[in-house]
Amino acid sequence: MFKPTLFAAVLLAGGVLTALELTPSADTAVYAPGEPVRFTVSKLPANGRAAYRVIDFDRKTVRNGETAPGNLEFTGLPRGWYELQAETVGNAGEKARYPFAVIPEFDRSQTDWEKNQFGVMVAPHTRYPLAHRDFDAKFMERIGVRWVRTHRLNWIQIQPDEHKAPDWATADREVEIYKKRGLSIVATTAWPFPAWASSGRGTQIDAYYLDKMFPADKYIEQTKKFHTELARRYGDKVDYWEIGNEIDAENFWIGRYKHQGDKAAIMQDYIEFYIMIAKALRAGAPAAKIGPNTTGSAPDGNTYRDWLNVFLQNPEARKQMDYFSTHYFPSVPEIRKVLARYGKGDVDIIFTEIGGMAHSYRKVPTWEETCRNIRITCTHYATQLQAGGKALCKFLLRDIPELPPQGWIAGMLEGDFKLRPEYVAFATLIREIGDADPAGRINITRRSDKGWLHGFRFRRGGKTLTLVILNDAPKAAVTLDSASKELRVIDMMGRETTQIPQNGKLVLEMDSDRPLLIEGDISGEPGEGRDPEPVLVQEINVKCNGDFEMPVRGATIPYWHLGYDTGKGTPEQVGFLVSVDDKVKHSGRQALKIHAEKRTGFYAVCHTMTVPKLKLGQYMVVTYRWWAKGEKIDSIDKASFAPSLSMRRKDNSRIHWRDGDFERGTFDWMAGEQVRKYEQNDFPPDFNHFSLEFYLGKSTGTLWLDDVSINIKVMQRGASEARYLK
Known part of the structure; x- marks a missing residue:
């Protein structure tokens, strides 16, 4: 039988390889409620012991202790996800982890399988x-x-x-x-x-x-x-x-x-x-x-x-x-x-x-x-x-x-x-x-003191279940109307509680990454449930000389610089040539011209910009538009002409990027547009700025670029107050 084993290994003094190993008795590490959860602890150093703990989905320790090599057994664990963590005691500190779950057996005979x-x-x-x-x-x-x-x-x-x-x-x-x-x-x-x-x-x-x-x-x-x-x-x-x-x-x-x-x-x-x-x-x-x-x-x-x-x-x-x-x-x-x-x-x-x-x-x-x-x-x-x-x-x-x-x-x-x-x-x-059977959205959007709620209703065997999801707030107090005497509340780990509504109200504390299923009567506002309408908080039309009309000083094009991420040598050294052209243009007096005689690395013209910091419940939409014309753009790589919006660190190294459509061949002036949406949690800790790049990397041919615009909108959503809903 195929059985994976997860372990952590270290090299001890004297060059002897040892490992702390955890092996579940169930090959999937999935157990039924009431079934003993057993693990074998092995490959400890001679006479060694390991400290262990079991944590649940809430990151709480539910079992802990020390063990010699041999078996561990845990009983009485509720449904849910767990992780067994172990570390050798008084030695080199090897660590091992093995997640496991307690889930009821699925009985297909009790379901309408075709649904x-x-x-x-x-x-x-x-x-x-x-x-x-x-x-x-x-x-x-x-x-x-x-x-x-x-x-x-x-x-x-x-x-x-x-x-x-x-x-x-x-x-x-x-x-x-x-x-x-x-x-x-x-x-x-x-x-x-x-x-x-x-x-x-x-x-x-x-x-x-x-x-x-x-x-x-x-x-x-x-x-x-x-x-x-x-x-x-x-x-x-x-x-x-x-x-x-x-x-x-x-x-x-x-x-x-x-x-x-x-x-x-x-x-x-x-x-x-x-x-x-x-x-x-x-x-x-x-x-x-x-x-x-x-x-x-x-x-x-x-x-x-x-x-x-x-x-x-x-x-x-x-x-x-x-x-x-x-x-x-x-x-x-x-x-x-x-x-x-x-x-x-x-x-x-x-x-x-x-x-x-x-x-x-x-x-x-x-x-x-x-x-x-x-x-x-x-x-x-x-x-x-x-x-x-x-x-x-x-x-x-x-x-x-x-x-x-x-x-x-x-x-x-x-x-x-x-x-x-x-x-x-x-x-x-x-x-x-x-x-x-799906039974539509229920309008409970406003029923949280922070953020907002999705409510999806399902009916099964004469019973009604409502999936409630909190959005745009890490935690919130939720108040729902109910005519039921009692409600069965199930979290996503399968853990159930019975809740008694008080004066027709059910009050819950919710976490955004922990939706709930509620069996019983839940009612909301009249009409179909819907998402909050966003409200514009701030709009920035980024100044970028996107028509390329500003005077050029030497090889410097205002607001733009040459950039490369995986190329060898500077763009100029490898023949990635950038200039302005007053004969071929989309509008105005001139356009930007990019030309490459031979295939090189990933080279581009770049514009660097800072972006506003987002507050809770806000997101940012970056829209950039351009006009481009191409002549014999050819690439043997999966890169040709393409726009790209990159996240960069303070030292300008790239963290992450999103490319736009790639274009090849010869084409007359055509419009391009990319819309990028960023949530508050999309920004890594070392993020410093964005750069918008137009690549002709690893391609030969000529590209003309004109009428580039960059628009940033900061939108507010998610507050439950009526002013954020239409």
Whole structure:
């Protein structure tokens, strides 16, 4: 049986390696209420002892003591997330930790399984051992997950080498694993595409893009044949086939090599690709449900806009689309409007990436960053369930173990299967509302003395449950109306209390990262619940010489400087040339001209700006606009012309950045706009300033830039007073 062991090791005097090791008796470290929680403590130094403590989700110590090598046993622990921490006594101070959970067993026979829309996405398109995949599935089954999204029923996984025949053994076993655990499968296929069959193969395009391109002509028939066989083998085992992943974004789809720089042509390349793959799948499984997948920018699209409208305007694409798939937190009503325009208003909308994804600027997330995902996941799931979303697959079940820290925390499990509290919260949601009927928002927005409240109502078996979520305040006193004699209150760790309303009022203390489920009658204000309308507190139009009309002194352009993050040598030394041009311009007397004869590093023109400090309940929206014209912009890397907004330290080193759309080829003057929103908790401690950069890094060609503007709005929201609500 596969069993992970977590440990901490140190090198003691004399060079002898020793380790303090904690091993749970349950391989998942998940226990049922009333079941003894047992750990084995081992690999202590000779005659050594270890001090231990068990902490709960509230960071309180609930058990502690000392132990020799051997067994520890804890009984009587309530439901929830815990962590066993141990440290050797009187020695080198080795430390070890092992999170565990106490969660009721999930009884599928007691649920309306077909109503359950809770799912997870497994570590995406990377390869990892079948034993780990089976262990992933065991974690899913344990808490009642129904849906699993996988990228591995895919040509590149089954035939990585063009000179060898497809090997179906691993895919067969993976499907068997999921069906054995009672999971319904969403299969993302035709991405990543085999690089060896890509139309970009043999060109100068960067290898990063090869698996995001249209197939080469000589592989078209082989492409069709493979996908027909794929569907023939697994068609009765897969509920939804997604063709591609986030194909409205340039970093996941760029079409044919000859169309680089032509967004309209690249969109048509995808439509052609989609129709080809869909028909091939149907040839193997006529009843297959097939659809495209986009980012959370639906329905408009990310890089390629107006994505859904353009896709559905093609009669054959429309015919081949059985459902629509998207990610995270788009507006389902807006998507439905577009679908209805083309007679597709009633198709399923599924969410194959959804839930909390906390950005971190540290390799190890803080406790607050880890817990924040619980609130975000509750908000995403409740909103999209109320809107009729299907197959809501949490991104992710488990961190991607093969990748280094990515600057975000998304997995409910760490890469080596350590439990995060969000796993327990997810189990609570499934147990309480997994098969409940969504019953709309309840208007309790103003019922907190700080911040504001979401209220989502669900009905199950004649009972009403309300998910209450506090926003924009770390803590608040909440007062809710209730006609019930008593209420069952459940926190996200599954811990229950019975509350008796006093004079028709229930008073609670709430924490923003600890939503509550309340079973019983809760009433609010008349009308649908809604979010507070933001109020503008401050607006700054940043002075930046964005029309480039100010006099140039030598090589100095006022308000702008040359910058680089990974280039070698200064921009001037490597031929990254910047000047003003009075002949080619969008307006006024002149524009900024950037030219590169050869590919170098990441070079840019930069503007540095400070930003206001935010107060509680405030957020900041940075909007930057520009006009750009390009001539023969070519890149073999995944970088070409792109704007980027970077967070920087006092020494100007970069902490984090957000790129805009990448542009290639030759194009006439076109407008660009990026809108970036920053919450109060988005700013790391060492943040000092922003810089706006326009890159022509690692590209050749000429770029003209003109009429750049930067606008900063500080918005107030979240106060429960009526003046912050319309």
